[in-house]
Amino acid sequence: MKLSLGPNLFYWPRQATLDFYAEVATLPFDLVYLGETVCSRRHELRAEDWLDVAVQLAGAGKEVVLSSQALIESESDLKALRRLVDNGRFAVEANEMGAVRILAEKKLPFVAGMSLNVFNAHTLGLLADMGATRWVMPPEAGRETLAGVLAGKPPGVQTEVFAYGRLPLAWSARCFTARRFNLQKDTCEFKCVEFPDGMLVKTREHEEFLVLNGVQTLSAKTYNLLREIPQLAAAGVDIVRLSPQWQGLADVAGAFRRALDGEAAQLAGDYCNGFWHGKPGLELVENT
């Protein structure tokens, strides 16, 4: 199995982002997904900056994929999407059906992203006919859904599973980070940049529950399928995806690399893995 790094869902300062990907070039990832998938207002890196990073990572031997924005609202969002598709070099991960339409029209191969909601083999087959060469399982799906899809998977399509990181749980048109500071989305002052792993949401009993990341809501707990790597391999997964975090990615990547190579690997933290086991996502199933 290969190891991939998903698109950074959070918003980091420009230099920090560039430094992060300079480090990623040295980490044991086979593939890296790049680009802003959450909010079109974020601009620390422009489209051409992302392409520069892509070129550098490709030069370091990584397979690079450019990820499209998951929620398209405006005409300018569509313009950005068309530019992404026309980048002329890198494959695109389609995160909504508008991107699929544009990619399929141009007969470009693409990655069917996790927000396309592929839950059955029939749907994957249709996307493969349109040019999908890989699909990313929705994080809320688990091993049973995966087995079902793979039982009828078209030949030549790769399977990628979100295996580490705060779980992307929901998208909205509303910016919850701006809301916290009584700002409107259109004049949000880019508050997201102050919360590089999202803004923590606790219950009124002080339990850490979610994080807010602009228009996106994620789990407070980190999803971790490190111990399930043998199950993923047995199920027929081709690529294991980690999600960027502000600190400590090198250790995580190292642990996953070792696990993929069949060596012993451990990570310590407040993890969850319920979705993979068909349980509420926040649960941690201990003995697998």
Added chain:
Amino acid sequence: MLFKLPAHLPDFTLPAPLARLGARLPQLPPSLALVAGLNLALGRMIPREPLAPLAGKRFAIRVTDAGLTLRFAYSTRGFRPLFDAGKPDLTISARSRDFIALATREEDSDTLFFSRRLLMEGDTDLGLLVKNTLDGIDLPHFDPARLAPAEVLRRLRERLAHGA
């Protein structure tokens, strides 16, 4: 004969002394009346099949402004009053006016819940099943006022009036 309800139910609360008095009265006779009404409807107005998950469940209906708590249980043989004070699986609390409005389909239970006039405690799924089953009954001769505390309350009021 049922007492006639106005087309739009006015907002009323039974006077507080009634609640204090109601709470001191035996709760069994009104429970019996409710259970008798429910059993009468069972199989005719209320289909039995969707009620299967209710079997063995204990219910309490708290009419807050009448000081009344009606306790009953359901089994495949029908409804029966409960004599003990054991914890019910589902407790529904509201004023008499709002129970009547629900029973006559003048008000939606979510509406009452949002405005804090209806409280459902215990097994929520059971509550949804009861609500959805009642909402789904469609028979021209259906008169939910017969099932509900309306009739019970009328009798209680009569008793109180005569006893006072």
Added chain:
Amino acid sequence: MSNPAPIELVCPAGGLPALKAAIDNGADCVYAGFKDDTNARNFNGLNFDDNTLREGIRYAHERRAKVLIALNTYPQTENWARWTAAVDKAADFGVDAVILADIGLMDYARRAHPDLRLHLSVQGSATSYEAINFYRERYGIQRAVLPRVLSLAQVEQVVKNTPVEIEVFGFGGLCVMVEGRCALSAYATGTSPNCNGACSPGKAVRWEQTPQGMETRLAGILIDRFADGERAGYPTLCKGRFEVEDATYYAIEEPTSLNTLELLPQLMAMGIRAIKIEGRQRSPAYVAQVTKVWREAIDSCQKDAAHFTPKAAWMAELNKVSEGQSHTLGAYNRPWK
């Protein structure tokens, strides 16, 4: 200006009495579902079996109203046959359209029942004309229901660039998240709107009167605590009060209902073809009350859009049945975002 195209009023029916209430009060269409997880209101005791569906379709068609069946959850490979059987059943019963989200199921419906009208469910998360045109070209969908995330100007941009009829939400419970893209319920309870057809299922909900107020818990997680007399909302995670950066507030959205009544003239002018009322989980009383108001409002607006203003009595009636304190224009009004 020419007369705006007729706009259909699409009302919810969780059961036969609600269906009749909708039609009796002026609904052009009712939407409904079967008694299982093939639809996104899979709640205990709700929805239609064969007998009530047959009677509902008869009742509607006799009164020139349409019946739409929502099959808007995502089938898995192992239960695929149950979803296709549901499409077959809807077609065999003669429904006027099915509302679908999964492209696999659309492909099946198109092949098996070429004459069956297909609507794209809000669960399909299509927010751009590119996405909507994708569904039209590939699967022949004739109407799309927009997620409640676009501003009025953005809605208009979609309408202008697609031949697909556009349906928008007019009133009812407000999903703040993009429909079809929300796993909050799955994360907390294991029940997924996408796959199991229910958000915040009853089995996970507990209400309890405590000395601190009425507490709402979902799978044990404290969602909210209401003081006496404070208006309450649905026990969903998105409508709860949480602590964020030392503030306790409705971090995502207040308990509130969407109400776009005042936007009717604009929605009609831009060519919206249908207004959807949310609330299949609610009682016939709600359906009757809301349908009646919207019928009057649409008729009044169609007669004279230039002088249309929402009557205070309409708004009062709608506020009465609203979740929580109030109503909102939601994303249609840009500052809400």
